[in-house]
Amino acid sequence: MKKILFATSEAVPFIKTGGLADVAGSLPKNFDKEKYDVRVMLPKYMCMKEEWKEKLVYKTHFYMDLNWRTEYVGVLELEYEGITFYFIDNEYYFNGFAPYGDTYTDIEKFAYFSKAVLSSLPVIDFRPDIIHCHDWQTGLIPVFLDNFRYGNEYYRGIKTVITIHNLKFQGTWDPKRVRDITGLPEYYFAPDKLEAYKDANYLKGGIVYADRITTVSNSYAQEIRTPFYGERLDGLMNARANCLSGIVNGIDYDEYNPATDPHIVKNYSVENFRKEKIKNKTALQEELGLAKDPKTMMIGIVSRLTDQKGFDLVAYIMDELCQDAVQIVALGTGEERYENMFRHFDWKYADKVSANIYYSEAMSHKVYAACDAFLMPSLFEPCGLSQLMSLRYGTVPIVRETGGLKDTVEPYNEFEKKGTGFSFANYNAHEMLGTIRYAERIYYDKKREWNKIVERGMNADFSWKTSAKQYEKLYDEM
Structure with a gap:
């Protein structure tokens, strides 16, 4: 022993x-x-x-x-x-x-x-x-x-x-x-x-x-x-x-389990997410006052709003991103300039952007369950847990290839039909935007492919x- x-x-x-x-x-x-x-x-x-x-x-x-x-x-x-x-x-x-x-x-x-x-x-x-x-x-x-x-x-x-x-x-x-x-x-x-x-x-x-x-x-x-x-x-x-x-x-697979999570509107699993996951999205759209449309791609962010987490990149392309057919839900607190940046876009694009400048465990679970994709463009990230939670909830991570993000998110490869998310290598705002738009394209034009990415992510094992x-x-x- x-x-x-x-x-x-x-x-x-x-x-x-x-x-x-x-x-x-x-x-x-x-x-x-x-x-x-x-x-x-x-x-x-x-x-x-x-x-x-x-x-x-x-x-x-x-x-x-x-x-x-x-x-x-x-x-x-x-x-x-x-x-x-x-x-x-x-x-x-x-x-x-x-x-x-x-x-x-x-x-x-x-x-x-x-x-x-x-x-x-x-x-x-x-x-x-x-x-x-x-x-x-x-x-x-x-x-x-x-x-x-x-x-x-x-x-x-x-x-x-x-x-x-x-x-x-x-x-x-x-x-x-x-x-x-x-x-x-x-x-x-x-x-x-x-x-x-x-x-x-x-x-x-x-x-x-x-x-x-x-x-x-x-x-x-x-x-x-x-x-x-x-x-x-x-x-x-x-x-x-x-x-x-x-x-x-x-991560704790009992605490973060979409099949039993008490915080979310509709429980779902890898077997039935195609039908059930979307109900969390429409519920969150209603709760946050976003345009109610189950078809719109929803991108989530749950994070400390700091430089380490890549928010200078997000601030740089936010206006451009808001021209796309997407909704953005941000949850977290941090540096004032990033808090205010999200508040500004929430005001400017009220039906597309929701800035939740506080932190709540229950709300974070709702975001993981409701969103289609999860954005995490960190400058450095020793391990990172949010991407593991997203995978568990069938929310496709879009990450920068650094530290734990590189090790846990396999980039989508449309030729080999592999991958659990999307990633970009350089710390560059437009490289990030290009990757988000590539994800949008798969989401809107190749729905079956997208669902396969979700399925692979939900089947990955990042339990303790x-x-x-x-x-x-x-x-x-x-």
């Missing part, structure tokens, strides 16, 4: 700010229980919902040295959906209204958390074979582990994996302060270890000391070895390329089961 410990700063259903929480909360329950004992450790935040806090069971507590201070470490425990979750308790570090605050407090908070994870192992009686770290918040775990091995037999032979969910966030601060916070010897603050561009860099420390490094898609693993995507760590990524691999995230199998393989290689 292999013992695996996930160390993470967030996990569903307890606390979530982004996709990391989905991975840490959903992936563990999809491993083969006969062969892997997977448990999860995360901070006990004050801002967690009461319903979770009152279910936690006190396990133990102890005091730990963090350089010149002695800190309380409480360990609480909860079994949820067959997985043991441990919560590290310290009110000084984990109070606050959100899991992350300003950089300096986060730097100290996650140094404490990383050391507490390792220090609690002997007292909770769980010695993992592998500690699976996620993002910069747990980047110091492999570093502390290296330090603990000197003179402490218990920690020898524990292996580490670090998963990079987004290389943009690295956790950097002044080396002198980080030494003071962590108590790590000066030896670790060298350019071949923690130091990068005169800063101490948590993620870099994790990448240098972990036994294996993964990212959330194969293409992203290749891309971060180039200067454009490498966020100034491309040299290190190349140096560790032999330990670097990509495994695509999954598939990801878990690849992680199992990685653990076994280690």
